[in-house]
Amino acid sequence: MNSQPHRGERGDRGDRADRADRGERRPSRPQRGRPAPRKDGPRRPPPEDPARRAALDVLRAVRERDAYANLVLPDLLRERRIKGRDAALATELTYGASRAQGLLDAVITACLDRPLSRVDGVVLDGLRLGAYQLLRTRIPEHAAVTSTVDLVRADAGSHTAGFVNAVLRAVSAKDEAAWLDELAPSPDEDPIGNFALRTAHPRWVARSFAEALGDKGPELEAALAADDARPEVHLVARPGEISADELAAITGGDPAPYSPYGVRLPAGSGDPADAEPVREKLAAVQDEGSQLCAVAVTRVPVDGRDERWLDLCAGPGGKALMLGALAALSGATVDAVEKAPHRANLVRKSTEGLPVTVHVADGREPELEEGYDRVLVDAPCSGLGSLRRRPESRWRRQPSDVADLTKLQAELLASALKLVRPGGIVTYVVCSPHLAETEGVVGEIARRAKAETLDAREFFPGVPQLGDGPYVQLWPHRHGTDAMFCAVLRRPETA
Ligand SMILES: C[S@@+](CC[C@H](N)C(=O)[O-])C[C@H]1O[C@@H](n2cnc3c(N)ncnc32)[C@H](O)[C@@H]1O
Numbered sequence: 499m500n501s502q503p504h505r506g507e508r509g510d511r512g513d514r515a516d517r518a519d520r521g522e523r524r525p526s527r528p529q530r531g532r533p534a535p536r537k538d539g540p541r542r543p544p545p546e547d548p549a550r551r552a553a554l555d556v557l558r559a560v561r562e563r564d565a566y567a568n569l570v571l572p573d574l575l576r577e578r579r580i581k582g583r584d585a586a587l588a589t590e591l592t593y594g595a596s597r598a599q600g601l602l603d604a605v606i607t608a609c610l611d612r613p614l615s616r617v618d619g620v621v622l623d624g625l626r627l628g629a630y631q632l633l634r635t636r637i638p639e640h641a642a643v644t645s646t647v648d649l650v651r652a653d654a655g656s657h658t659a660g661f662v663n664a665v666l667r668a669v670s671a672k673d674e675a676a677w678l679d680e681l682a683p684s685p686d687e688d689p690i691g692n693f694a695l696r697t698a699h700p701r702w703v704a705r706s707f708a709e710a711l712g713d714k715g716p717e718l719e720a721a722l723a724a725d726d727a728r729p730e731v732h733l734v735a736r737p738g739e740i741s742a743d744e745l746a747a748i749t750g751g752d753p754a755p756y757s758p759y760g761v762r763l764p765a766g767s768g769d770p771a772d773a774e775p776v777r778e779k780l781a782a783v784q785d786e787g788s789q790l791c792a793v794a795v796t797r798v799p800v801d802g803r804d805e806r807w808l809d810l811c812a813g814p815g816g817k818a819l820m821l822g823a824l825a826a827l828s829g830a831t832v833d834a835v836e837k838a839p840h841r842a843n844l845v846r847k848s849t850e851g852l853p854v855t856v857h858v859a860d861g862r863e864p865e866l867e868e869g870y871d872r873v874l875v876d877a878p879c880s881g882l883g884s885l886r887r888r889p890e891s892r893w894r895r896q897p898s899d900v901a902d903l904t905k906l907q908a909e910l911l912a913s914a915l916k917l918v919r920p921g922g923i924v925t926y927v928v929c930s931p932h933l934a935e936t937e938g939v940v941g942e943i944a945r946r947a948k949a950e951t952l953d954a955r956e957f958f959p960g961v962p963q964l965g966d967g968p969y970v971q972l973w974p975h976r977h978g979t980d981a982m983f984c985a986v987l988r989r990p991e992t993a
Pocket residue numbers: 788810811812813814815816817818835836837838841859860861862876877878879
């Protein structure tokens with residue numbers, strides 16, 4: 499369950515521990531890799547700690563500006579020219595501390611003599627970074643504590659050093675397992691609460707997984723544990739341009755088990771945006787579950803004409819790329835609707851050269867001519883199915899978000915059923931297993947529109963463990979994909 503450091507990272511950490519053991523200080527704030535100037539005469543420049551500095555700066559941006567760690571960190575690594583082991587360590591610490599925030603906060607709280615809410619934000623970022631190193635990596639205690647004290651001192655002042663040191667020493671008194679034994683509720687009385695804390699998930703998220711799985715036992719634990727692990731990167735080979743086998747050979751990955759276009763990269767393969775086929779737009783980064791849902795849209799048989807396709811929520815364009823490439827091969831065209839102009843631009847970039855027309859519009863009233871043969875509604879959702887790829891989002895999302903989203907999802911699905919021709923197909927996808935966003939929305943709207951619900955499992959050939967149907971719910975612990983949901987509806991001929 500723990501995201502242990504790679505073997506390569508350990509040497510790096512060992513070096514840092516040695517430096518810390520020699521009492522060497524880190525710079526107060528390394529600027530693009532340069533040590534901070536000192537005013538008190540010539541001294542040996544202090545060693546740098548660009549990885550932990552980067553991690554702390556990203557944690558701060560996430561907390562203060564609602565930034566996304568997986569957007570801020572790559573930019574920051576590039577800007578500061580942090581590479582190799584330092585980049586790997588910064589990534590591990592940033593994503594790990596973000597993902598585990600609830601668990602770290604519970605342990606930190608147990609070591610405080612005041613409520614967590616009374617700890618200064620910058621100091622709290624540092625405590626989380628330090629506690630993560632102590633509980634979920636093999637970084638030596640001395641290095642984890644000293645480096646964190648130094649970083650926080652540089653940002654928040656010398657007066658914080660004693661406090662940070664004392665709290666982290668208290669955290670280090672026990673390992674993660676011992677802390678969990680002390681803090682987690684009893685697994686017999688409160689299994690959801692127990693698994694939630696052990697796998698660093700908010701309780702409401704763990705409960706929504708339990709409801710979707712119909713399980714509060716070992717399968718729930720496996721699902722939450724898989725969701726707490728560092729995800730593999732998946733690539734999609736652009737249909738008609740390169741095969742999955744060729745892409746795997748070039749990138750050193752493996753052809754994906756289920757998607758005919760997918761490749762899974764081994765952990766630690768570096769930034770996938772740097773891979774040559776991605777730079778040349780022969781391939782893109784896309785979770786295999788998302789690929790499978792896009793391919794499923796085109797696999798459903800339709801009677802008669804099959805040349806006008808619609809992607810009703812297209813930004814940033816992952817599935818539009820797949821639909822556009824498959825449309826080009828079959829002689830169809832795609833209209834791609836996206837409400838946010840900047841995301842519509844991303845769709846334009848992603849589908850350049852393909853028979854895709856992008857429209858900036860509200861999918862509930864896009865003012866397009868009705869009569870599409872196939873419509874995809876990849877609706878805005880809570881994203882509870884891709885929490886492993888968006889480290890901080892599990893702590894940012896609130897249960898109240900779901901109510902607003904289900905209203906929008908229902909309106910978009912109803913709109914799709916109007917835009918599709920009688921006998922045409924609507925595929926509804928969300929990256930969430932939350933029952934309100936999945937079966938709740940589809941059941942209600944299909945009933946109102948008198949739409950036929952097809953068995954979506956037929957359009958995921960070769961994918962095991964898809965349950966009783968008619969819907970498909972993918973899971974990280976079963977399929978190694980994000981937890982994508984897919985329903986397939988046919989508009990009745992007479993409606
Ligand atoms: C889950 S994402 C779609 C992902 C996309 N299909 C892909 O594979 O890359 C949902 C998208 O719907 C857009 N959206 C939200 N409300 C919308 C609306 N009323 N009409 C059209 N698009 C909307 C969001 O901006 C977001 O880009």
